[in-house]
Amino acid sequence: MSSSEFIKGTLKTIILKLLAENKQMYGYEISQKVEELSASEIKLTYGALYPVLYKLENEGLLVAETEVVDGRARKYYSLTPQGVELAKVKVSELQKFTETLKNILLPAPNISLEIWGA
Amino acid sequence: MSSSEFIKGTLKTIILKLLAENKQMYGYEISQKVEELSASEIKLTYGALYPVLYKLENEGLLVAETEVVDGRARKYYSLTPQGVELAKVKVSELQKFTETLKNILLPAPNISLEIWGA
């Protein structure tokens, strides 16, 4: 599994967003969901995903609950109230950032001389 | 100066894009331009900006030329032919990524039952 280099810095927000929408998800499910939503463009590495989940849990933004399904352990994560609040803020900030980025990536407008009255 | 956490991973591409458009820029100018284009949302830290410039130079994507202007040294960077090529690729990739990100951040569609023929 390899991920787009661009995802750096946005992974935390993506996880918060998915949990805000799905209430309960486990790590593997999150990675599958991101792959699905991105049409396979983004493939999370577990080495990146799980440490972020632990960190969010440590920060009190997520709570984990382990369940055994089909003989395998699954750790379901869900947002705490603080997590819900932060998800809103971060998603909004990231949306704004993508707009900004889009503007930066736009071809620079050709300043025509007429603007200057010429 | 502090930057948006989201810029991580995209800085290299932003620099390539600005140089593709402006032919010649120096570090300070790049940081000012990004701040301007982002309506002050993104403020590059020099500790992040300059090492990226050195790295791009080492990779043969940029060439630097020092000039003294008003008694102060300025290091102008411009793209090498490889840099020009990479700029095209990276900008295109990042544009695609922002579209993907937008989709992920979109509210999840409510799957209505009628889709299933109910």
Added chain:
DNA sequence: CGCATATGTTTAAGAAAATTAAATATATAA
């Protein structure tokens, strides 16, 4: 039965990248 594949989590070592902060240097305006 054995093997591959899919499902799932954990974690360690190393590399890459960013943050923070300070040092160096000059011009100009107040």
Added chain:
DNA sequence: TTATATATTTAATTTTCTTAAACATATGCG
């Protein structure tokens, strides 16, 4: 002379990601 703006460099620390492996189970295929 003091503050602000311009401009680059770089070191220490922290954060984050990549890569890779280990551990564990279920299922489908030949």
